[in-house]
Amino acid sequence: MPTLIEDYESGDPRRVLHAVWQTIGCRDPELLKPLVTTLPRLRSRTEGVELGGMIYLNSTHLDHAFRVIENYRDGLCWCMAYPDSLTYDPRKEQDRGHAEIRSTSTPGWEMTYECACTVCGQVFDVEQGDHHVTWWRWVPRGLKRRRSAAADVGGAA
């Protein structure tokens, strides 16, 4: 099976996007560590690859995957990826155990959520909107917290 690095460097849009979505959903240090060390190379090898995209440019998702790698490198909590992308569905994040939905407005196409990261306790106001596809805008309350600091206190909020 090709590694994510090989997929990023393949020049094949389908393989690059496969690697992108693997990275975006990933919280596995074993997968992320090699991406941190090769990040500058991945940036240059993916430059100019035509990724397409119907509603949102897929290059946006590539940029976001690189942000996920940078956040991991910099020791930021996983939840700090949320404000950088409109693709994180609070309900799916809750199903994965990544976030807890504390309250919502009246459910509908357009609604809001109050969510908390299950790792560091960071609270977010999430706005859900619908424009061809459903999107979610995550806005953190207060200051950024570091994953390592959260680990030091046993992950308590």
Ligand SMILES: [Zn+2]
């Ligand atoms: Zn967090």
